[in-house]
Amino acid sequence: xxxIEHIGIAVNNLEEAEKRFAQLLNxxxxxxxxxxxxxxxxxxxxxxxxKIELLAATKPDSPIQKFIxxxxxxxxxxxxxxxxxEQKLRELKTQGFRLINEKPKDGADNKKIAxxxxxxxxxxxxxxxQEKK
Numbered sequence: 001x002x003x004i005e006h007i008g009i010a011v012n013n014l015e016e017a018e019k020r021f022a023q024l025l026n027x028x029x030x031x032x033x034x035x036x037x038x039x040x041x042x043x044x045x046x047x048x049x050x051k052i053e054l055l056a057a058t059k060p061d062s063p064i065q066k067f068i069x070x071x072x073x074x075x076x077x078x079x080x081x082x083x084x085x086e087q088k089l090r091e092l093k094t095q096g097f098r099l100i101n102e103k104p105k106d107g108a109d110n111k112k113i114a115x116x117x118x119x120x121x122x123x124x125x126x127x128x129x130q131e132k133k
Contacts, residue, residue: 001088005081005111005129006044006051010067010074014056018043021052029054033108040064042108053079053108077115079127085112088128092116104130 011017014032022028022045029043039062043054055076057065067076082088085104093099100115107113111129118125 001080001082001128003081004050005079006053006109007075008053008055008077008079008127010055010064010071010076012056012068012073014041014043014054017054017056021045021054025052031109034058035106035108037105038063038107040108044109051109077125077127079113079129082128082130085114085128085130089114092128097121106132 009017018029025045025047027045027047029045031044032041033044034041036058039057039059040055041058043056045052045054055064057068059065064076089099089102089104093102098117098120100117101113104112104114107127107129110132112132113127113129116126116128
């Protein structure tokens with residue numbers, strides 16, 4: 001793992017959350033992006049070398065909406081940047097981690113992503129990501 005790439009925060013209302021975080025972080029969101037496959041719209045804030053990703057559902061059956069319905073708004077996941085996502089997935093599986101995604105998929109912000117099940121990480125949903133070339 002190279003670094004914490006971002007922290008994902010599930011929100012009900014993206015516009016309100018963007019205003020709140022812009023004030024809190026004293027910067028504006030640099031990017032909004034819809035990820036159709038996940039039923040989510042994202043908004044990114046850059047803080048030093050890391051990012052905050054706000055996630056709002058675009059449909060009622062999206063994973064983010066299910067998360068909010070079950071747990072409420074708040075931290076959804078922590079993402080770590082890796083050099084080679086496919087190698088890292090093989091390594092994690094060999095080490096006994098339970099993978100949600102055995103193969104990387106397209107994510108927001110020009111990344112290939114995969115998730116590790118929270119049951120393998122002490123209750124934290126972990127995302128690993130690699131910049132697309």
